[in-house]
Amino acid sequence: MPTTTGHTEHAGNGAAPADAAARPRPVALLLPGQGAQHVRMAAGLYPHEPVFSAAMDEVFTAMGKDGTLLRADWVAERPTVPIDDVTRSQPLLFAVDYALGRLVAGWGIRPAALLGHSIGELAAAALAGVFDLPDAAAIVLDRVRRLRHAPPGGMLAVAAGPDELGPHLAGDVVVGAVNAPRQTVLAGPTPALADVAAVLAERGFTCRPVPSLVAFHSPAVAAATAGAERLFASVRVRPPDIPVYSGYTTAPLRAAQIADPGFWARQPVAPVLFWPALDALLSSGAFLLVEAGPGQGLTQVARRHPAVRTGRSAVLPLLPARPGPSRADRESAAAALAALRAEGHRPAGR
Incomplete structure (x- = not known):
């Protein structure tokens, strides 16, 4: 849920190349979550990018009958189920994040780290080999089926820090995500969240709804996910092939966390601490951050980080900032590939 408030949007893919002596900076993938979804997200790459297309088909196949319906709605201009419905947003975000990660790998670029936001962390875990894809797909569908029974709720992005917002929260509304120092996402049941939004607006806070019909990352979904x-206890897990920075622990996943079913099961309820996790990643070295998901919400967040502002690290989105014609997806991916070359990477077969 990287919805942003109160800032200027940067357009295009233009990551500044590293100095010759330092290039190429290793790639770290940023994988977005709820709020980034839109109709036909990344569908312009299908079937023009064979690696991406094969990965999407793998996910849909792993999801069985649900996957057939998901694919039909994904490529449709007018899906039968709205994209913001949890049965569409969550599995399709997982699929697109995963397939874009596979696309980057198909270019011959092995990421040095992965950082996912919300459902993006499951995509990161699948890309890193923590879960086999069929198990990851089953986990996503199980989560969706549970969240369908959550009470009506939502999320609200506010241009303020959590400490500023604390005195104004009421009615089971909580901090659901910390995306940047002054970019906080609140979550809670629909009536209570509407009341808090009205109070915040009256008191001069800049707010924007996050596209979600569920109060992700709040106690409101605890009963539904019980x-x-x-399921997590029944699947095999492995150490990651690539370090996965967790938005829940703000550090690379450890063996004890990976093996703990409760750690994974609590994620829809626990707050996402994306900024502290990003800070931990960028404190470990210089990176070319590549947003492998729809939109450029995490790109906009990462551009605020001092390591990116000073040029030590850079950020590069794979897809356009907002929905557009199918060719825009292909043009954006091609521009990202060119930027990776300019950085000093040598994509395979390109």
Whole structure:
């Protein structure tokens, strides 16, 4: 849910290349979550990018009958189920994030680290080999089926820090995500969130709804997700092939966390601490951050980080900032590939 408030949007893919002596900076993938979804997200790459297309088909196949319906709605101009419905947003975000990660790997570029936001962390875990894809797909569908029974809720991006917002929260509304020092996402049941939004607007805060019909990352979904650890306990997990920085622990995943079914099962309830996790990643070295998901919400957040502002690290989106014609997806991916070359990477077969 990288929805932004109160800032100027940067357009285009133009990551500044590293100095010759330092290039190429290793790539770290940023994988977005709820709020980034839109109709036909990344569908312009299908079937023009074979690696991406094969990965999407793998996910849909792994999801069985649900995957057939998901694919039909994904490529449709007018889906039968709205994209913001949890049964569409979550599995399709997972699929697109995962397939874009595979696309980058298909270019011959092995990421040095992965950082996912919300459902993006499951995509990161699948890309890193923590879960086999069929198990990851089953986990996503199980989460979706549970969240369908969550009470009506939503999320609200506010241009303020969590400490500023604390005194104004009421009615089970909580901080659901910390995306940047003055970019906080609140989550809670629909009536209470509307009341808090009205109070914040009256008191001069800049707010923007996050596209979501569920109060992700709040106690409002706790009852619906109860028992999810049983599925996690039944699947095989492995150490990651690539370090996965967790938006829940703000550090690389450790063996004990990977093996803990409760850690994964609690993620829809726990707050996402994206900025502290990003800070930990960028404190470990210089990176070319590549946003592998729809939109450029995480790109806009990362551009605020001092390591990016000073040019030590840079950020590069794979897809356009907003929905557009199918060719825009292909043009954006091609521009990202050119920027990777300018950085000093040598994509395979390109």
